[in-house]
Amino acid sequence: MPYLHTPIExxxxxxxARKTAYNKMGIYTVEDLLYHFPRAYEHRGDVRLLxxxxxxxxxxxxxxMATLLTVSTEPKVSRIKGRMTLLKFRAFDDSGSCDxxxxxxxxxxxxxxxxxxFRFYGRVEVSGKDRYTMTGPAYEPxxxxxxxxxxxxxxxxxxxxxxxxxxxxxxxSLAATGLVEDPLPEDIRVAEGLCTLGYALRQxxxxxxxxxxxxxxxxxxxxxxxxxxxxxxxAGRTARVQGAPICRITDTVMEDFLRALPYxxxxxxxxxxxxxxxxxxxxxxxxxxxxxDVGCGKTVCAAAAMYVAVKAGRQAALMAPTxxxxxxxxxxxxxxxxxxxxxxxxxxxxxxxxQKKKIYAALASExxxxxxxxxxxxxxxxxxxxxxxxxxxxxxxxxxRFGVNQRATLSEKNKNAHLLVxxxxxxxxxxxxxxxxxxxxxxxxxxPPGRQRVDTFVVDESYRSRLDAFIRKNVAEGGQVxxxxxxxxxxxxxxxxxxxxxxxGGEQTAVAIAEKGSDIPMKxxxxxxxxxxKRLPDxxxxxxxxxxxxxxxxxxxxxxASGEIQVLVSTTVIEVGVNVPxxxxxxxxxxxxxxxxxLHQLRGRVGRGMRKSYCVLIRGxxxxxxxxxxxxxxxxxxxxxxxxxxxxxxxxxxxxxPADGAGIRQSGGFRLAESWSDAELMNHAFSHARDLxxxxxxxxxxxxLKKTVARMYAQSGNILN
Numbered sequence: 001m002p003y004l005h006t007p008i009e010x011x012x013x014x015x016x017a018r019k020t021a022y023n024k025m026g027i028y029t030v031e032d033l034l035y036h037f038p039r040a041y042e043h044r045g046d047v048r049l050l051x052x053x054x055x056x057x058x059x060x061x062x063x064x065m066a067t068l069l070t071v072s073t074e075p076k077v078s079r080i081k082g083r084m085t086l087l088k089f090r091a092f093d094d095s096g097s098c099d100x101x102x103x104x105x106x107x108x109x110x111x112x113x114x115x116x117x118f119r120f121y122g123r124v125e126v127s128g129k130d131r132y133t134m135t136g137p138a139y140e141p142x143x144x145x146x147x148x149x150x151x152x153x154x155x156x157x158x159x160x161x162x163x164x165x166x167x168x169x170x171x172x173s174l175a176a177t178g179l180v181e182d183p184l185p186e187d188i189r190v191a192e193g194l195c196t197l198g199y200a201l202r203q204x205x206x207x208x209x210x211x212x213x214x215x216x217x218x219x220x221x222x223x224x225x226x227x228x229x230x231x232x233x234x235a236g237r238t239a240r241v242q243g244a245p246i247c248r249i250t251d252t253v254m255e256d257f258l259r260a261l262p263y264x265x266x267x268x269x270x271x272x273x274x275x276x277x278x279x280x281x282x283x284x285x286x287x288x289x290x291x292x293d294v295g296c297g298k299t300v301c302a303a304a305a306m307y308v309a310v311k312a313g314r315q316a317a318l319m320a321p322t323x324x325x326x327x328x329x330x331x332x333x334x335x336x337x338x339x340x341x342x343x344x345x346x347x348x349x350x351x352x353x354x355q356k357k358k359i360y361a362a363l364a365s366e367x368x369x370x371x372x373x374x375x376x377x378x379x380x381x382x383x384x385x386x387x388x389x390x391x392x393x394x395x396x397x398x399x400x401r402f403g404v405n406q407r408a409t410l411s412e413k414n415k416n417a418h419l420l421v422x423x424x425x426x427x428x429x430x431x432x433x434x435x436x437x438x439x440x441x442x443x444x445x446x447x448p449p450g451r452q453r454v455d456t457f458v459v460d461e462s463y464r465s466r467l468d469a470f471i472r473k474n475v476a477e478g479g480q481v482x483x484x485x486x487x488x489x490x491x492x493x494x495x496x497x498x499x500x501x502x503x504x505g506g507e508q509t510a511v512a513i514a515e516k517g518s519d520i521p522m523k524x525x526x527x528x529x530x531x532x533x534k535r536l537p538d539x540x541x542x543x544x545x546x547x548x549x550x551x552x553x554x555x556x557x558x559x560x561a562s563g564e565i566q567v568l569v570s571t572t573v574i575e576v577g578v579n580v581p582x583x584x585x586x587x588x589x590x591x592x593x594x595x596x597x598x599l600h601q602l603r604g605r606v607g608r609g610m611r612k613s614y615c616v617l618i619r620g621x622x623x624x625x626x627x628x629x630x631x632x633x634x635x636x637x638x639x640x641x642x643x644x645x646x647x648x649x650x651x652x653x654x655x656x657x658p659a660d661g662a663g664i665r666q667s668g669g670f671r672l673a674e675s676w677s678d679a680e681l682m683n684h685a686f687s688h689a690r691d692l693x694x695x696x697x698x699x700x701x702x703x704x705l706k707k708t709v710a711r712m713y714a715q716s717g718n719i720l721n
Contacts (some may be wrong), residue, residue, distance in 0.1 A: 004031040004176050011169050021160035031172045034201050036166075037220075037671050038153035040497040041207070042138075044121045045150020050132045051095035053124035053156075066121045068142060069093050069100075071112045091118070096130035103136065121152070151207045154497060169204050177201045183705040184223060188688050194219045217500075217672055218681065224673035225682045227712045229689030230699070234709070247392055247416065248535055249312040257307045261300065268446035269297045275307045275442045279418065280393075286418035291427055292444030293639040294604030295451055298422045301444070303333050303393045305420055305594070310342050310373040314392020314417075315363070318376045323550055324557045325397065328579055329493040330376045337374055347377035347386075349550060360385045382409045391417040425597055428644045445640070453637060454607040456615045458591070458630045463630045465589065467616065468535055475539055475566045479584035479611050483532070483569045484602055486593045487524040488545045500672070514719045523589035523620070528570035536567070543569040572598060574605060581609025591617035592626035596646035599633050652682045 007029055009019040027033050030041065044066040053065060068092035080084050088114055100120065102108055102684065106155070112118070122137030140148055149250065155166050177198040182189070195203075195215050203216035254273075258265070272290055279286035290298045306316035312611040316331075330346040336345045345359045362372040364387045371389055374666045375381065393419050421439065470480050529543035542565045544556040560568045561580050570575070572594075586606045588599060599617065607613035617630050629649060636642050652673070674681065692699075699706040 003179060004029065004034075005604075006030045006176075008033060008169075011172050011585065013165070014169065017160060018165075021158055025156070025158050025161070029206050030176050033166075033170060033173050033672075034177070034205075036155065036170075037204055038500055039156050040499045041156045041213075042121060042149065042154060043498055044119060044138075044140075044152050047119065048125060049095040050093055050098055050656075051130075053132055054126055056193075056695075060657065064121060064123050066119055067093060067098075068117065068122065069098060071095065071114055071116050071118070075109045075112050077106050077109060077226065091120070096132055098124070098132040098134055099127070101133070119148055124392040138630075151213065153205055155384075161704055174202055174205060181704055183708045184226065184703070185692070185702065185705070188226075188263055190262045192222060192684060194222055197223075202694075213360075214562050217676075221672040221676040222681055222685050224671070225685035226689055227674075227709045229672070229686040230693065230705070230709045231712060233689060233693045234699070247312070247418075248283060248313055249309055249314065249392065249418070252277075252308040252311045254304065254308070256340060257304055260336055263448065265300070266297060266448055268292075268444040268448045269301055272298075272301045272444055273304050276301065276420065277308060279440070280305065280308055285416070286393075286420065287439050288442060288667060289421045289423060289439045290417070290424070290442045290444060291423050293447070294424045295608055296444040296447055296600065298424070298444060299329065299332070299397075301335065301442075302397075302420055302422055304425070305418075306333075306374055306393055306395065307337070307340065307342070309392035309418070310337075312392065313368065313373065314390050315366040315388050316374050316390075316393040316395065317381060317388070318374075318395040318397065319381050320376070320378060320397045322553075323350060323378050326376055326378045326556050329397070333376065334374070335610060341371040342707065343371070344374035344376065345372055347375055347380045349378060350554070351380065352585040356380075356383075356385070358385070358465070363387050382413070386413060388413060388417075393418045395420045395422065397422045425601060425643070428640070428647045443640075452607050452613060454586070454603050454613045454615050454632050458617045458619060458627075458634050460619050463618070467618070468532075468543060470614075471567060471585065471587075472536060472615075474585045474614075477611075478582070480560065480563065480565075480580060480582050481567045481585040481587070482574060482583055482602075482605055483528065483567065483587045484574065484589065485523040485525040485571060486590045488526060490545055490569055504684075518578060525569050525571050528589070532567065532569060537590065539566045540564065541567045541569065544573060546573045547572040572602065574602070579608060580605070582611065583608070584613040586615040588615070588617050590620040591630055592619050592622035596629060596632055597639075597643045598651070600639050600642045601632075652676070652679055 006029060007019075008014055008022045009016075009030060009463040011030070011033075014022070022033070025036065027036055042064070042607075047066045047068050050069075050692040070093070071091045073090040075087050078088070080086050085104055085106045087105055087108055089100055091098050091100055091112075092597055098120075100112075118139045119142050120134060120137040120139050122134050125133045127133050138152070142148060153167065153170075155163055157163060157166065180198045180201065182197040182367060184194070186698070189196075195218075197219070200216040200219040203212045203222060206215065207213035276286070279288055290301055292298050300316065306318065309316045318326075318329060320329055321508065324349050325345065330344075334344045334346070343362075345362070346611065347356065347359050351359070359372065359375065362370060363375060366389055380386075391413070398418075419439075474481055523541045525545050529541055533539075533541040542556055542559070544553050546553075548556075556565070556568070559565045560583075563582065583606045586603060588594065588602060591599065594602075603615040617633060619626060619630060620639075632642065632645055636645075673682070696702065699709070
């Protein structure tokens with residue numbers, strides 16, 4: 001029997017080549033393999049007659065079906081094209097007969113004996129009135145005494161690892177689930193009515209039925225939320241350095257700063273600034289988050305706090321998740337700070353080695369006259385050479401885009417400094433409490449004067465020609481256009497697969513299966529840009545997505561910002577990006593595939609200038625539920641109201657795992673929690689985590705849980721100590 005920490009190569013059939021392939025997927029041990037969850041399931045329990053292959057759902061040539069057939073002829077083997085072999089036989093059911101073919105599998109000759117019954121799964125092609133063909137189907141021997149499982153797991157793969165192979169290795173590994181030490185405290189498991197960890201791991205890979213799979217998924221999703229909450233809580237405690245002295249920043253006169261602004265602060269901004277100044281003047285470190293819609297003016301509040309800190313003789317740092325956003329902040333803020341007599345610099349991955357050396361020296365200088373007051377940058381601020389002589393305030397923008405490790409590292413470099421984070425995602429109060437329970441929240445719920453409402457429309461594919469004309473009209477009037485697609489490149493989707501993210505609970509499962517085959521393929525940015533350029537040859541069309549190198553992305557975004565590109569086709573990577581006031585039209589393809597809060601963020605990319613702006617949500621499918629969700633977007637403009645509805649409808653995944661980019665998915669290891677639709681499960685997990693950390697802040701009494709959390713964040717030394 002394999003043990004959890006047994007190396008993967010100890011499993012039967014795993015040699016050097018397969019070990020290397022598994023390692024590429026991050027699988028080194030039996031435990032890693034058990035946590036390599038399926039990406040989807042084939043619903044082989046939905047057995048149909050051969051004649052049903054004539055139905056509309058199967059005529060596309062993509063859908064697969066399960067059918068129960070009796071072998072009626074002896075398999076025959078013939079040779080074709082050199083060493084290739086063809087094994088062929090016939091099988092039947094009450095509606096017709098089927099010619100079944102396998103290539104290069106002569107060894108199956110003895111498997112399919114006349115009279116034996118098999119469940120075949122694959123594509124069925126119609127070849128005559130009552131004749132059908134299947135090529136290379138999956139097969140399982142059937143007896144009435146031994147019912148076959150209805151769901152068959154489909155795994156993420158890599159070159160050299162087949163689904164059949166990984167299924168066999170997981171089957172071997174499941175023997176170890178009886179040895180699993182459950183790190184979840186038993187009282188919490190019982191209170192939440194969760195199954196054991198061993199049962200969950202067995203059912204996620206080899207589910208007996210939909211209910212068993214739902215039970216397993218619920219347990220494993222709870223674990224991910226719970227570990228994530230513990231990681232955030234322990235990282236926050238480590239980063240704050242409990243009991244350490246803090247610099248009190250008081251009596252800074254703000255008149256010069258306020259006069260330097262080309263506008264007056266809104267009431268909400270003024271309120272947030274008062275809260276910031278009160279925190280900075282206290283005896284304990286500020287831990288505050290400013291939240292508000294795109295364009296509400298969070299950055300100027302952060303800039304005011306940075307000014308207060310520097311005027312008190314301290315330094316301030318602002319870290320953004322992308323180079324282009326950091327450059328945008330630098331372009332907006334550094335000239336303002338310079339007019340106020342503050343010295344600042346931009347530090348990103350594009351900064352030259354010579355410039356970095358100067359910036360490092362200026363940040364670490366003990367001489368106030370030579371010291372850099374303000375630095376704005378990306379993760380380059382976490383580099384080993386960056387040290388601050390007089391840290392006073394650390395600001396992080398788009399808080400949810402940074403992993404726990406990154407936030408902790410920046411705080412470690414600025415011990416005893418105040419912390420301010422910003423988020424343009426309007427986070428519901430319940431989610432803010434669980435994600436950032438250690439932070440006080442300043443909410444900017446008022447937009448600056450002159451900010452236009454972006455008219456929003458929901459249309460379907462029948463509007464395609466009118467949409468092209470609308471793009472051309474807006475560009476002709478001098479505007480620019482975003483088109484957002486849910487995928488990077490086209491992939492062939494098998495409409496018979498049930499995704500791991502589907503809710504496997506009773507009626508909802510039936511709906512998910514019924515609607516699965518009706519969805520049109522996802523629009524993909526790369527192909528869409530090429531097609532749009534052909535349809536609109538007189539316009540300049542380009543694309544950007546998260547798989548591009550940072551330098552490539554920055555180049556495209558800069559070209560769009562300067563007006564060289566008129567239409568930018570993108571994935572959600574532009575959700576956080578450069579400010580383009582000239583952009584006045586946002587089209588979102590397959591809008592039903594996005595969360596409401598994500599759509600609201602995308603809508604915030606337009607309407608930032610003087611032009612009348614529009615957002616068009618193009619629905620590709622999804623049924624009545626999708627229609628109702630998009631109607632919320634059409635009629636609602638308050639980001640917090642949208643976020644509350646999104647949390648209720650979709651769960652927390654839209655906030656925790658941003659699409660097409662790095663985020664909490666990477667830093668927290670989410671596989672199931674990001675798609676979980678029951679927000680109550682998340683709330684309970686975070687509540688239990690807070691209670692546990694209150695009683696045992698370092699998890700000293702829970703060594704196995706402590707190790708599990710550390711492994712999840714891959715930073716045992718910095719998060720849990």
